[in-house]
Amino acid sequence: SAPPKYLFGTTCLPGPLQPSSFNLTTTPSCAPSSGDPPPWHPFTARPYCLPKTDYCIFTHAGFHGSDRGLSVIDVRPYAITTEDTVVDNDDEVSRTAVTAVADMLVSASLSGALEPLPDLFSPEAASSSSSSSSSATTTTTAEKTTREPTSEEPDSKNLPYELRDLPNKGKGLIATRPIPRGRIFMIDYPAVLADTKLPRHVKQAQGRELMAEAIGRLSTRGREEVLGLARQNEDEERKKRVPVSEDVMKTNSFVVEVQGREYMALFPKIARMNHACKPSAVTRFNSTTLSNTAMAFRDILPGEEITISYSTFGLPSTIRQQNLLSGWGFTCTCDLCTSPPADLAASDKRREKVSRLGQEVIELVSRGRKEDMQQAVALYSEAVEAVDEEGLVPHLGGHYEVLGRLWGAAGEVEKGREWAQRGREETEMFERAAMG
Ligand SMILES: C[S@@+](CC[C@H](N)C(=O)[O-])C[C@H]1O[C@@H](n2cnc3c(N)ncnc32)[C@H](O)[C@@H]1O
Known part of the structure; x- marks a missing residue:
């Protein structure tokens, strides 16, 4: 050939x-x-x-x-x-x-x-x-x-x-x-x-x-x-x-x-x-x-x-x-999908809440008004809590740092620093674990 x-x-x-x-x-x-x-x-x-x-x-x-x-x-x-x-x-x-x-x-x-x-x-x-x-x-x-x-x-x-x-x-x-x-x-x-x-x-x-x-x-x-x-x-x-x-x-x-x-x-x-x-x-x-x-x-x-x-x-x-x-091409049989319907419903609710709150925070921040920042902080804190409860991210350092920036934008500089510091500590701890 x-x-x-x-x-x-x-x-x-x-x-x-x-x-x-x-x-x-x-x-x-x-x-x-x-x-x-x-x-x-x-x-x-x-x-x-x-x-x-x-x-x-x-x-x-x-x-x-x-x-x-x-x-x-x-x-x-x-x-x-x-x-x-x-x-x-x-x-x-x-x-x-x-x-x-x-x-x-x-x-x-x-x-x-x-x-x-x-x-x-x-x-x-x-x-x-x-x-x-x-x-x-x-x-x-x-x-x-x-x-x-x-x-x-x-x-x-x-x-x-x-x-x-x-x-x-x-x-x-x-x-x-x-x-x-x-x-x-x-x-x-x-x-x-x-x-x-x-x-x-x-x-x-x-x-x-x-x-x-x-x-x-x-x-x-x-x-x-x-x-x-x-x-x-x-x-x-x-x-x-x-x-x-x-x-x-x-x-x-x-x-x-x-x-x-x-x-x-x-x-x-x-x-x-x-x-x-x-x-x-x-x-x-x-x-x-x-x-x-x-x-x-x-x-x-x-x-x-x-x-x-x-x-x-x-x-x-x-x-x-x-x-x-x-x-x-498969039907998921993971622990969550095979958990009792009430547990699955509670998980769905948390995930839906995280998506909704995330969207609301983005809208508030994109308006660029200082008076909206307090509310953005409150919503983001709620979202981070739900993320933590659902066990959705391997570490929360990044979220804490975002929270710090939101506090800063709301004029609460001290609180902003505290959260940013907490975020850095969490991230460093996580990176140390990654290094073994
Ligand atoms: C990338 S492979 C994962 C490893 C695979 N189980 C193996 O034997 O090598 C993806 C396939 O694993 C199976 N699988 C992966 N996760 C599953 C789950 N949560 N529930 C049921 N089957 C799953 C499905 O057959 C899927 O097509």
């Missing part, structure tokens, strides 16, 4: 993959002289571009020292119009996730700062990936970025959690040691990043090809870890219709923003955490390093499930349930 087309059709990338050095008029040699980086540097494999689309896959085998690799499905990192590509005007932007990754790789290799994963995943997370995974590993390119694990096996005993089977939720993470509020217990990096606009720009079969190829280009370990993740379509008939790579991406990805653009991001360790409407942990994505850290929302005791929220906190339970079903 015909060889697949690569970035720039049959030509090579001119030098290091940096947007500023792109020059379509030059025809660089495809055979770099010895010692030169490969034309797809800093990526470790020749990019694969889907013919007649603007999408390519860029892979790095050891992103952040991980032995699973990273594949990015993205538009070509420059505005391009050739007879071979389709360009959406919205997409004529040269900064994308792939350029961010490329810049990061280039600067890290220059400074020698390609950091290893500080927290290693449990080997169990890779689970026994079945032979069904082979469909997704049947790829269109012969060239693979396979890099067998060379680092020491992670000592899973050091992790404060383990992966277990849970009733009605598939697998989930259970704490094996106490995890104090504010403690960062997991750092993860994406295995796959895919432009969220992809489904609008390519046909279903093409999208499926790209997903399978992107996962197929990870290391053996990366592929096994990703393909061992949960699937939405547990029903055997549907399993036959939906390829494993697409199903895994759909069930386990989160939307993140990189360079002002949205990407589906698959974080294989983070993906093991189930949803809860009153979660015990929270994740924070850093769009510069692409790391995703998980932090304890409150003290977590051994034996407790570690959960995060996939939904917006302020929504009432019925809307949350609908969103989880339509967006994630």
Whole structure:
């Protein structure tokens, strides 16, 4: 069969993959002289571009020292119009996730700062990936970025959690040691990043090809870890219709923003955490390093499930349930959703109150009248109390500081200072906990 087309059709990338050095008029040699980086540097494999689309896959085998690799499905990192590509005007932007990754790789290799994963995943997370995974590993390119694990096996005993089977939720993470509020217990990096606009720009079969190829280009370990993740379509008939790579991406990805653009991001360790409407942990994505850290929302005791929220906190339970079903394909069985109706109603009432009061405070503040500030302080204090009661934020430092500013705006400078100080103390305490 015909060889697949690569970035720039049959030509090579001119030098290091940096947007500023792109020059379509030059025809660089495809055979770099010895010692030169490969034309797809800093990526470790020749990019694969889907013919007649603007999408390519860029892979790095050891992103952040991980032995699973990273594949990015993205538009070509420059505005391009050739007879071979389709360009959406919205997409004529040269900064994308792939350029961010490329810049990061280039600067890290220059400074020698390609950091290893500080927290290693449990080997169990890779689970026994079945032979069904082979469909997704049947790829269109012969060239693979396979890099067998060379680092020491992670000592899973050091992790404060383990992966277990849970009733009605598939697998989930259970704490094996106490995890104090504010403690960062997991750092993860994406295995796959895919432009969220992809489904609008390519046909279903093409999208499926790209997903399978992107996962197929990870290391053996990366592929096994990703393909061992949960699937939405547990029903055997549907399993036959939906390829494993697409199903895994759909069930386990989160939307993140990189360079002002949205990407589906698959974080294989983070993906093991189930949803809860009153979660015990929270994740924070850093769009510069692409790391995703998980932090304890409150003290977590051994034996407790570690959960995060996939939904917006302020929504009432019925809307949350609908969103989880339509967006994630499951009926939520978290502790709050399965609590007695009176408890659920009380929680809804508190959340509704927080949203309403927040809105009222915004309106008062935006009027900019000093005489409204006393009322803004009263409403904000009530909202913070409800937030605390509902256990909605991991720490209240930020809210206390806002309260301090509102007191200041109301002319009560001393009270303003007191609250701002309290806020700073709470934030510092929380940050100390995060440092361990
Ligand atoms: C990102 S995965 C979470 C980890 C997954 N349980 C596993 O086995 O790897 C999302 C899937 O987990 C299940 N799940 C997560 N949170 C749930 C909840 N609150 N209630 C019921 N099922 C849940 C659903 O099947 C959902 O499609």
